[in-house]
Amino acid sequence: MSPARISLVVTEVTELVPGVRGLALAATDGAPLPSYPPGAHLVLDVPAGDGRPRALANAYSLTGENVEPLEYRVSVLRCDPATGAAGGSAWVHALEVGDKVEAHPPRSLFAPVRHASRHLLVGAGIGITPLLSHLRSHARWGAEAELLYLCREGLGAHVEDLAALAGESVTVLHDRAAFTALLRERLRDQPLGTHLYTCGPTGFMDLVHLEAADAGWPAGRLHAEAFGTADLDPGEPFTVSVDGEELAVPAGVSLLEALEEAGHEVANLCRQGVCGECRVGVGPGSGPVLHRDLYLTDEDKAAGDCLMACVSRAEPTDDRPAHLEVIL
Amino acid sequence: MSPAPPAYTSVPVWTREPVVEEPDTAGLVHTVLQVGPDPAAAAVVADWCAVLAAAPPVRVLPHVCADAEEALRALAADLQDARVGHRVLVAGSARDCLAVRAAALRAGLTEEELTVGVTSVAVRDVWCVHCAATASAEVDLEGVVACPGCSRSLLVYPHVSRRSGAHLGFQVDAEQLPEPSGAAR
Numbered sequence: 001m002s003p004a005r006i007s008l009v010v011t012e013v014t015e016l017v018p019g020v021r022g023l024a025l026a027a028t029d030g031a032p033l034p035s036y037p038p039g040a041h042l043v044l045d046v047p048a049g050d051g052r053p054r055a056l057a058n059a060y061s062l063t064g065e066n067v068e069p070l071e072y073r074v075s076v077l078r079c080d081p082a083t084g085a086a087g088g089s090a091w092v093h094a095l096e097v098g099d100k101v102e103a104h105p106p107r108s109l110f111a112p113v114r115h116a117s118r119h120l121l122v123g124a125g126i127g128i129t130p131l132l133s134h135l136r137s138h139a140r141w142g143a144e145a146e147l148l149y150l151c152r153e154g155l156g157a158h159v160e161d162l163a164a165l166a167g168e169s170v171t172v173l174h175d176r177a178a179f180t181a182l183l184r185e186r187l188r189d190q191p192l193g194t195h196l197y198t199c200g201p202t203g204f205m206d207l208v209h210l211e212a213a214d215a216g217w218p219a220g221r222l223h224a225e226a227f228g229t230a231d232l233d234p235g236e237p238f239t240v241s242v243d244g245e246e247l248a249v250p251a252g253v254s255l256l257e258a259l260e261e262a263g264h265e266v267a268n269l270c271r272q273g274v275c276g277e278c279r280v281g282v283g284p285g286s287g288p289v290l291h292r293d294l295y296l297t298d299e300d301k302a303a304g305d306c307l308m309a310c311v312s313r314a315e316p317t318d319d320r321p322a323h324l325e326v327i328l
Numbered sequence: 329m330s331p332a333p334p335a336y337t338s339v340p341v342w343t344r345e346p347v348v349e350e351p352d353t354a355g356l357v358h359t360v361l362q363v364g365p366d367p368a369a370a371a372v373v374a375d376w377c378a379v380l381a382a383a384p385p386v387r388v389l390p391h392v393c394a395d396a397e398e399a400l401r402a403l404a405a406d407l408q409d410a411r412v413g414h415r416v417l418v419a420g421s422a423r424d425c426l427a428v429r430a431a432a433l434r435a436g437l438t439e440e441e442l443t444v445g446v447t448s449v450a451v452r453d454v455w456c457v458h459c460a461a462t463a464s465a466e467v468d469l470e471g472v473v474a475c476p477g478c479s480r481s482l483l484v485y486p487h488v489s490r491r492s493g494a495h496l497g498f499q500v501d502a503e504q505l506p507e508p509s510g511a512a513r
Contacts, residue, residue: 188411189411190411191411192410192412192414192436192437193435193437194412213354215412215413216413216415218352218438218441220440221438
């Protein structure tokens with residue numbers, strides 16, 4: 001079900017800024033790696049163990065050369081497992097040169113719109129990574145681009161790389177109020193034909209979308225790279241019938257995990273409601289679905305015949321408990 | 329109206345029957361074009377302007393144009409230095425709305441930034457794939473029209489060009505074998 005893995009070896013680790021590690025990964029045989037569109041990401045297999053109850057698949061934006069690259073480059077912010085992170089980034093930060101890593105080939109959910117006449121890139125914190133990839137492409141092809149980058153002083157990764165690529169089209173800011181004021185101004189002065197791309201924490205992207213809407217930008221011009229569904233609550237327990245079998249899904253366990261633990265194979269990738277891989281069918285015996293993904297459209301959700309198993313759950317009604325009939 | 333057949337993916341619904349869309353009041357600047365002297369188009373524009381006047385501060389640039397050519401000139405002038413946040417509203421025949429759509433898209437506008445108020449759908453432009461002439465005639469989708477360039481009978485294929493606003497036309501019997509006539513051809 002899942003696409004073939006590629007085997008990589010760590011060839012370089014650098015600390016870009018405090019807390020952010022740059023990683024270069026080459027094919028184990030040194031051959032050129034598959035090309036990818038700007039803004040694509042690499043999904044690394046993070047093995048279970050060392051405090052991680054199960055294997056993880058962590059997606060990291062590719063920041064380097066995208067055409068027949070000899071290495072993949074990612075920049076990873078360490079999120080502390082002690083404060084609730086799943087542990088994937090801590091694992092990356094423990095990798096050493098020569099370590100072997102398995103990955104899915106690059107996936108693209110955030111490519112530049114090629115017919116746009118200009119690109120406005122707006123990033124915050126580690127969200128700069130896919131935008132660096134965009135800017136690299138725009139510089140190469142001579143496309144008009146402008147980038148606004150909000151980061152803490154001294155902690156912004158790739159500031160020099162951005163300046164080297166696009167000089168005066170890049171503005172780095174360390175103050176949220178000043179950033180918002182500049183964003184407001186720049187949103188009102190983009191030639192017709194401009195598209196906007198944003199990546200950063202959810203609250204930041206919400207701000208960008210709100211300001212853009214205020215400035216009259218329609219949704220079709222706005223493109224966002226989600227980190228994932230921020231801080232989902234553990235949810236209420238519910239029951240599932242699948243292949244004539246009844247499963248209980250406790251709070252804090254996802255439908256995907258429950259299905260896997262019962263021995264069902266479900267294709268999956270990001271496990272955070274973004275990629276669309278773990279879509280499962282829902283039968284007529286189901287109660288209402290609490291959709292919590294970023295993948296399904298409103299029409300998909302209204303049809304009520306599927307859900308994303310990694311984040312979405314069943315909801316109770318007044319007269320019956322939360323229950324799903326899952327069709328695999 | 330019957331639902332569009334699956335092949336009609338590029339045929340705007342408002343070229344099959346007159347549709348008047350609502351203005352998008354989220355825009356900051358609105359170019360409003362009335363194409364032709366049809367009172368129906370004037371009424372659509374009046375309704376739109378009333379809605380826009382009631383919306384939060386927006387700038388409205390109204391133009392009453394004698395024909396599509398004049399409308400395209402007004403549009404080009406407005407979009408010359410336009411910024412994202414601009415909207416275009418056009419009232420007139422489907423043919424005129426298609427011409428304005430083509431020019432607006434070329435200038436960088438997106439479909440969702442365009443509002444149409446269609447008053448009639450009778451006349452279509454049909455571009456001949458054989459000689460590249462364009463027929464302009466009262467004809468239905470999948471009807472037949474004579475090409476003004478090469479005189480072939482053109483099937484009005486249900487494909488509308490976003491770039492030109494014309495329908496695709498090709499020889500209606502291009503795939504039929506000639507009648508066997510006994511004599512060698």
